[in-house]
Amino acid sequence: MFKLISVRYKDILYIEELEILENKVTCIVGESGSGKSTLLRLLNKLISCDSGEIFYKDCPINDINSIELRRNVVMLPQQPVIFSGTIKDNLLIGLKFSDKPEVDDTKLHMVLDMVNLNKELSTDAEKLSGGEKQRLGLARVILLEPEVFLLDEPSSALDENTEKTIIEKLVQYREITNKTVVMVTHSKKTALSYSDSIIEITKGRISARKENIKNEYQ
Amino acid sequence: MNTSDIIDLHLWQMITGYLFVVVLLFIVRLKGIPREKEILISTVRMTLQLILVGYLLSYIFEFPSPIYTVLILICMEMFSIYTILKRTKINLLSRLGRIIAFAMTFGTVSCLFYFLFVVVHISPWYEPRYFIPIAGMLVGNSMTGITLGVKRLVDGINTNKHIVEGALMLGATPKMASKQIVDDAFDSAILPTINSMLGMGIVFLPGMMTGQILSGVSPVTAISYQIAIMLGVLGSVALTVIIFVQMGYKTFFNQQNQLNL
Numbered sequence: 001m002f003k004l005i006s007v008r009y010k011d012i013l014y015i016e017e018l019e020i021l022e023n024k025v026t027c028i029v030g031e032s033g034s035g036k037s038t039l040l041r042l043l044n045k046l047i048s049c050d051s052g053e054i055f056y057k058d059c060p061i062n063d064i065n066s067i068e069l070r071r072n073v074v075m076l077p078q079q080p081v082i083f084s085g086t087i088k089d090n091l092l093i094g095l096k097f098s099d100k101p102e103v104d105d106t107k108l109h110m111v112l113d114m115v116n117l118n119k120e121l122s123t124d125a126e127k128l129s130g131g132e133k134q135r136l137g138l139a140r141v142i143l144l145e146p147e148v149f150l151l152d153e154p155s156s157a158l159d160e161n162t163e164k165t166i167i168e169k170l171v172q173y174r175e176i177t178n179k180t181v182v183m184v185t186h187s188k189k190t191a192l193s194y195s196d197s198i199i200e201i202t203k204g205r206i207s208a209r210k211e212n213i214k215n216e217y218q
Numbered sequence: 219m220n221t222s223d224i225i226d227l228h229l230w231q232m233i234t235g236y237l238f239v240v241v242l243l244f245i246v247r248l249k250g251i252p253r254e255k256e257i258l259i260s261t262v263r264m265t266l267q268l269i270l271v272g273y274l275l276s277y278i279f280e281f282p283s284p285i286y287t288v289l290i291l292i293c294m295e296m297f298s299i300y301t302i303l304k305r306t307k308i309n310l311l312s313r314l315g316r317i318i319a320f321a322m323t324f325g326t327v328s329c330l331f332y333f334l335f336v337v338v339h340i341s342p343w344y345e346p347r348y349f350i351p352i353a354g355m356l357v358g359n360s361m362t363g364i365t366l367g368v369k370r371l372v373d374g375i376n377t378n379k380h381i382v383e384g385a386l387m388l389g390a391t392p393k394m395a396s397k398q399i400v401d402d403a404f405d406s407a408i409l410p411t412i413n414s415m416l417g418m419g420i421v422f423l424p425g426m427m428t429g430q431i432l433s434g435v436s437p438v439t440a441i442s443y444q445i446a447i448m449l450g451v452l453g454s455v456a457l458t459v460i461i462f463v464q465m466g467y468k469t470f471f472n473q474q475n476q477l478n479l
């Protein structure tokens with residue numbers, strides 16, 4: 001899905017070669033400050049690399065309109081972003097930004113269910129807890145049904161059980177819909193249990209890469 | 219205009235006006251507030267500037283010339299742009315600085331011309347008695363408005379960077395991502411003008427009207443001018459600020475629709 005060749009971003013990240021496969025779950029691990037978020041931001045074209053080339057479906061992303069790209073490759077930021085208004089407003093605004101048609105409340109309840117958020121649609125989103133905000137952000141991204149999900153530590157504020165249920169549901173959903181997921185995580189366990197491939201970044205460089213982990217692990 | 223019954227202020231009468239300042243200085247000293255210097259300087263500057271302008275205007279009114287009128291308009295525009303840039307700490311040569319200069323000039327000049335030639339019908343077109351005070355009202359108010367708008371827009375984007383980027387990540391255009399901030403900037407820029415319209419005539423009589431009434435014009439004439447001028451001011455403030463915010467938010471994004479901060 002993505003191919004990176006000699007990609008450099010400032011002195012923060014240097015990736016000689018990397019391929020991210022379609023219809024797979026790729027986990028990115030590495031210590032804090034190693035450049036994981038920077039990599040996702042590059043793939044979402046929120047920033048551009050200083051040299052090298054990133055391809056999306058064999059097309060250099062510099063040739064793809066950023067907005068079109070971001071509507072297909074949606075990113076969930078590490079810090080949850082909440083827009084003023086209710087939970088419903090926060091879900092619908094994603095569709096508006098992505099220029100997709102509005103959906104009915106049943107669908108909204110469905111995505112909230114996927115992230116285990118049992119709240120009224122009319123709840124003021126600012127009043128949610130940190131973990132609830134994080135799940136609302138995830139629900140908003142799921143609602144957009146993009147080709148690729150770039151998830152930056154989607155479960156960092158969640159307890160182990162909630163994390164497990166949500167990631168499981170997400171992986172199931174991915175299998176049914178044939179989506180691509182790229183997920184940054186701090187949890188080795190999550191990475192080992194759910195990913196098809198793991199990329200480890202150390203000080204801005206890829207230090208390890210494992211394929212087919214899920215099968216191996218099970 | 220009936221000028222025979224206007225009380226001309228004599229020099230000694232004006233000097234008694236300065237008694238206020240003396241009293242103020244006395245109070246300030248008594249309370250130990252270190253503001254004597256500022257009070258003195260602002261009093262002296264106000265006096266000198268007004269005397270100078272008084273003589274300048276009486277000369278220009280007596281010998282109307284298109285050159286002087288246009289020159290004064292240019293000075294006003296330059297001074298107001300300089301003031302906005304200084305207060306917002308923006309460089310004239312930056313993209314935002316050039317947009318401020320353009321919005322200010324285009325917005326005020328087009329409203330001024332509409333006002334003078336369509337609403338009031340002055341002739342000759344450079345008649346300084348109308349041209350200069352009306353230009354002053356439009357430029358001055360637009361300057362205040364746009365300064366508020368610039369501050370709000372720059373602060374808004376800087377402090378809400380993660381929200382703007384959060385919107386971009388979801389596929390928003392820069393316009394969508396900054397809509398809330400742009401709307402806020404516009405609101406805060408025209409709010410003072412709208413508020414002053416609401417209090418008009420009840421809480422205060424605007425300066426221009428006070429001056430006209432004091433110099434003997436019938437209050438009804440003064441009011442009809444004031445109404446027209448308030449509309450002109452509102453139009454000019456709104457137009458300059460709209461031009462500014464519509465062009466201004468774009469400077470925070472690059473060609474790849476990335477936030478460049």
Ligand SMILES: Nc1ncnc2c1ncn2[C@@H]1O[C@H](COP(=O)(O)OP(=O)(O)OP(=O)(O)O)[C@@H](O)[C@H]1O
Pocket residue numbers: 012030031032033034035036037038039078
């Ligand atoms: N815009 C920027 N300008 C300068 N330095 C930056 C910028 N963005 C990130 N960095 C630096 O790049 C490095 C990598 O940041 P990044 O956010 O990618 O780390 P990370 O792996 O996601 O860390 P964490 O696990 O803590 O989220 C950090 O040292 C950070 O300070």
Ligand SMILES: [Mg+2]
Pocket residue numbers: 036037038078152
């Ligand atoms: Mg990070």
